[in-house]
Amino acid sequence: MSAPIMSVTNIGKQFGGLVALKDVTADFREGQITAIIGPNGAGKSTFFNILSGALKPSSGTLRFRGADMAGVPQHDYVHRGIARSYQITNIFPNLSVLENVRVAAQAFRSRMNIWADRSADRDSLDRASTMLASVGLSARAATPAKFLAHGQQRALEIAIALVADPALLLLDEPTAGMGPEETREMVALIEKLAAQRTILLVEHKMKMILGLSDRVLVLHHGQLLADGTPTEIQANSEVR
Template structure:
């Protein structure tokens, strides 16, 4: 039997006496969109930080395509095929749109070398252009990043993640701060990206999640309380009690 695409087993994370994650286990198949939801403080961001190497787990293991990543340094995750965006946009406002992505590509591919002929770095330009095309920002290639609207800055951050050619893309609240039109654009982008990669996302907009996700994980106080299709999670009485049945609703 082949190895799962991604498997987390008994993941725990403690901060002094506080338990942020408590024995979370799940197996993920490739080319699916999975949403991670839960009330504030449920452990969603901590789980993403563990899955992207920002934080090591206090207990448990992470296996990606058969390889044990437990304890792997954060910078290695991108080289192994895992990339992420953050809840707060982290782009270089003064650089051009293209320069933002090209810097990320160069960080992955080369060491700093003042003697390197710039023409030999054409492959990096091509990679940056491909990432911008994937998120619909080719026409803004030369514009300063600060000139982009909020939704486009979020798309730029995803382009920066895409230059690593990730097979697993983690999106932390990709529609945070967006209005309805920008949210629709982002949903369309995520659907296109999901055609050839696996996506995990943390989100609070339930209508979006229910329409976009193949699978939903629900965390509460650091524990996984539900795991299933949107219909299964929507009907789960425990989920309705602790999350969906509160002020969030299904709208």
């Protein structure tokens, strides 16, 4: 069995008197697709935000590649090898598809310098072009992002995340709002990406989750209800 790329131990999160997460412990194995599921209010979004550094836990520890992530600012997560997409698509609608990814590549590689000629930054441009090819958007490179179909915008956001070459990619409801055909295309893309990196995702489409994931975590009322293979989760009477 592969070593865990990320581990959480007794993670808890409180918002005032509200306990959103309580004593969640789990290892995320390198090279696996792990899905986090549960009903509304189960704590999925809170847990996901802790894993990506958007929230700090009230208790417990988070380790990535053995290093304690306590005190690490969110913007440094991407430089350590953790990137994420968001439930609500987060792109620059009036920039071209290529420019969206190039901006991310420039931001990752260097600090902003208003005097630099960014058109001469061939490394960022080449990196952006490569990432667009990896998600199947090369033909739309010059198109303003707002004119992409919903599924293509989601793929563009993943391309933006990929410029950092993350070892761990967190996908927040990657098929939200998609029809059957777009969902199939996104599943194929996730399977392709999983050949080179570890993937964690939150999703509500159970058929997709059970067919795609190596492992499933089930949260309920902020606690870990079950952790196992899709077959084990399907057979778990408490989960059902």
